[in-house]
Amino acid sequence: MNIPSALQHVSEHGKSQLSTYVxxxxxxxxxxxxxxxxxxxxxxxxHINLDLKAGELISFLGPSGCGKTTxxxxxxxxxxxDYGKIVKKGQxxxxxxxxxxxxxxxxxxxxxxxxxxxxDNIAFGLNDQKWSKAQKAERVNELLDLIELPDIxxxxxxxxxxxxxxxxxxARALAAKPDLLLLDEPLSALDAVVRVKLRQNIRxxxxxxxxxxxxxxxxxEEALSISDRIAVMYAGKIEQLDTPHNIYYAPQTRFVAAxxxxxxxxxxxxxxxxxxxxxxxxxxxxxxxxxPLGAAFEVGFRPENATLSLERPVDFQGLVIKVRPIHxxxxxxxxxxxxxxxxxxxxxxxxxxxxxxQNTSSLNNDMWLSVASHHLYLFDEAGRVRC
Numbered sequence: 001m002n003i004p005s006a007l008q009h010v011s012e013h014g015k016s017q018l019s020t021y022v023x024x025x026x027x028x029x030x031x032x033x034x035x036x037x038x039x040x041x042x043x044x045x046x047h048i049n050l051d052l053k054a055g056e057l058i059s060f061l062g063p064s065g066c067g068k069t070t071x072x073x074x075x076x077x078x079x080x081x082d083y084g085k086i087v088k089k090g091q092x093x094x095x096x097x098x099x100x101x102x103x104x105x106x107x108x109x110x111x112x113x114x115x116x117x118x119x120d121n122i123a124f125g126l127n128d129q130k131w132s133k134a135q136k137a138e139r140v141n142e143l144l145d146l147i148e149l150p151d152i153x154x155x156x157x158x159x160x161x162x163x164x165x166x167x168x169x170x171a172r173a174l175a176a177k178p179d180l181l182l183l184d185e186p187l188s189a190l191d192a193v194v195r196v197k198l199r200q201n202i203r204x205x206x207x208x209x210x211x212x213x214x215x216x217x218x219x220x221e222e223a224l225s226i227s228d229r230i231a232v233m234y235a236g237k238i239e240q241l242d243t244p245h246n247i248y249y250a251p252q253t254r255f256v257a258a259x260x261x262x263x264x265x266x267x268x269x270x271x272x273x274x275x276x277x278x279x280x281x282x283x284x285x286x287x288x289x290x291x292p293l294g295a296a297f298e299v300g301f302r303p304e305n306a307t308l309s310l311e312r313p314v315d316f317q318g319l320v321i322k323v324r325p326i327h328x329x330x331x332x333x334x335x336x337x338x339x340x341x342x343x344x345x346x347x348x349x350x351x352x353x354x355x356x357x358q359n360t361s362s363l364n365n366d367m368w369l370s371v372a373s374h375h376l377y378l379f380d381e382a383g384r385v386r387c
Contacts, residue, residue, distance in 0.1 A: 027053060027054050028051040028052065028053055029052050029053060029054050029056075029088065029089060029179065029180065029212045030051060030052040030075070030086070030087070030088050030180060030212065031051045031052075031085075031086070031087040031088075032048055032049060032050050032051065032071075032075070032084070032085075032086055033049055033084055033085040033086075033087070034047050034048070034049060034083065034084045034085070035047075035048040035049075035071065035074060035081045035083070035084035035085075035086070036048075036081060036082050036083040036084055037067075037070055037074065037079070037081050037082050037236075038082055043236055044067045044070050044236050045067045045070060045071055045074075045081070045236045046236045046237050047237070048067075048071060048084070048237075048238060049238075050231060050238065050241055052180075052212050052214065053212065054210070054212060055207070055210040055211070055212060056212050056213070056228045056229065057203070057206055057212075057213045057214075057215060057226060057227055057228050058213070058214050058215070058227060058228065058229045058230070058231060059214075059215045059216070059217055059222075059223035059226075059227040059229075059230045059231070060072065060214065060215070060216045060217070060231050060233055061217055061218070061219075061220060061223040061230050061231065061232050061233065062218065062232060062233035062234055062259070063218060063234070063259070064218060066233040066234050066235060066236065067233055067235075067236040067237075068216045068218075068231075068233050069184060069185075069216055071233075072182055072184055072214060072216050073184075074086070075103070075180075075182060075214065076098055076101065076103050076105050076182050077093070077096060077097060077098030077099075077100075077101050077103070078098055080095070081094065088101070088102075088179060088180065089179060101180075102176070102178045102179045102180070103178050103179070103180045103181075103182055104173030104174055104175075104176070104178035104180070104181045104182065105173055105182045105183075105184065106166070106169050106170050106173045106181070106182070106183045106184065106186045107169070107184050107186070108184055108185040108186060108188055108189060109189070110157070110162075110165045110166055110168075110169045111169065112157040112165055112168060112169060112172075113157075114156065114157050114158060115156075116156075117153065117154055117155065117156060118144075118149075118152050118153050118154070118155050118156070118157070118160070118168055119137075119140045119153035119154065121157070121168060121172055122139075122140045122143055122144070122168065122171045122172045122175050123136045123137075123139070123140050123175065124172060124175075125172065125175055125176050126139065126175055126176060127176075139175060140153060140175075141153075143171035143174060143175060144171065146171065146174075146205060146208075147167040147168070147170060147171050147201070147205070148167075148201070149164060149167060149168070152164070152168075161194075162189060162190050162194065163190055163194040163197070163198050166186055166187070166190065166198060167198070167201070169186070170186070170202065170205070174205075174209070174211075178211070179211075179212075180211070180212055180213070180214070181206065181211050181212070181213040181214070182213075182214050182216075183202070183213065183214065183215045183216065184216045185216050185217055185218070186198075186202070186215075187199055187217075187219075187222065188217075188218070188219070195219075195222070199222055199225065199226055200226075202215075202226070203226040215227070220259065220260050220261070223244070224244045224247070224248065224260070225244075227244055228243070229241060229242060229243055229244075230242065230243075230244055230247050232247060232255075232256050232259065232260070234255050234259075239252070239253045239255050239256050240252045240253060240256045247260055248260055248261055250385075251377070251385060252384070252385050253379075253383050253384055253385065254298065254300070254379045254383035254384075254385075255383060257300055257377060257379070257385070258300075261302060262302065262303050262352055263300045263301065263302055263377070264300065264301055264303070264306075264350075264351040264352055265298045265299070265300045265379075266278050266298065266299050266300075266319075266321075266341075266349065266351075267296065267297075267298050268285075268296075268297055268298070268299060269294060269295065269296055269297065270292065270293055270294060270295045270297065271293070276297060276299065276378070278299070278319075278321070285299060285318065285319055285373070285376065295380065295381065296380075296381050297378055297379060297380055297381070297386070298378075298379045299319060299376055299377070299378060299379075300376070300377040300378075300379060301319065301371040301375055301376055301377065302375070303336060303352040303353050303354040304334075304354045305371055305372070305375035306351075306352075306353040306354075306369055306370065306371045306375075307353070307355075307369070307370050307371075308323075308325070308337065308339075308353055308355065308363070308367045308368070308369055309367060309368050309370065310362065310364055310367060310368070311368065312368045313368065313370050316370055316372075317372065317373045318370060318371050318372040318373040318374075318375070318376060319369075319370060319371040319373075319376060320368060320369070320370045321341055321368070321369050322341070322366060322367075322368060322369075323339035323340060323341050323351060323366075323367060323368070323369045324339060324340050324341075324342070324365060324366055324367070325337050325338070325339050325363045325364070325365075325367060326338045326339060326340055328363070331354070333356075334354045334355060334356060334357070335354070335355055335356075335357055336352055336353070336354050337352070337353045337354075337355055337363065338350060338351075338352055339351045339352070339353060339367075339369060341369075351369060353369060
């Protein structure tokens, strides 16, 4: 594994964490090494290590309070880390003032000046010593064309919709031609239709300018749809840094599996090296992965990989359990069936199955839920994926 130069100084504990993150070949524009941050007694970032390559868009994805915005603010210079190092284009910028970092930042609340026209808002960060009046006007027109709002230069922010204001905020962040674009939940205040259109626009502009970008979001669909890589964060740590495909189909921890998409879980224990017995069912699952005898585990599966049938499958390799469908939800192309598995103590475990509409007409009181072995995920007691 190739370790960027900025990561050579990290603590021994920090180095031990680097094995989680595969650093690919390519030129790193930004290198984050062992960043740590605490407020009073609360640690909000623990040993954060990652890099951002030229033209790449990485999303920081996670629930509220996981540290993603704090990490973005540290990169922007709006917060200082307690420990660690940030290198941009080979320069240590850890203690550099925000104004000198050449980072364009777009905030959730737009932060446009209400008393300035759109043209003056966009040109606000252009230094008079570097940009003449004519150059400023030309740059503003370029950016208005880029965000597809060429005729609004004389308007004021209150005369624009929320989506238009956010595009203006993006243009202002790009005005001074920054090395790095930082987006702090820029779409969270917009309605669903506008969000989808604007995130597509942001991705197109980012690719057109080839500007390395970091997006902070709690919206998994947003992150999955436009990111090159996603850093899934929880409790101040990066649980997994990977491509959207691998984040969804190859989650490395139980948290990532549960947070991205939908997944049902069933507890069990190891009866033999390859035999896994579910605690609340007679079902036995055979997997080609050794675990200690008697060890606890959880089996997980995604609803789209499960099927329902009236008869128990014969000679089926995988998970087979008796369930009772409770109700369904319409999801457009599919229906989601909510099922319950009765346990020995009278309690019920909720499970989800996604079916094509034509397969939901024969839902019965008791049915068999089955999931093929290759669609099952196995998590150990620490929440790490085992196969």
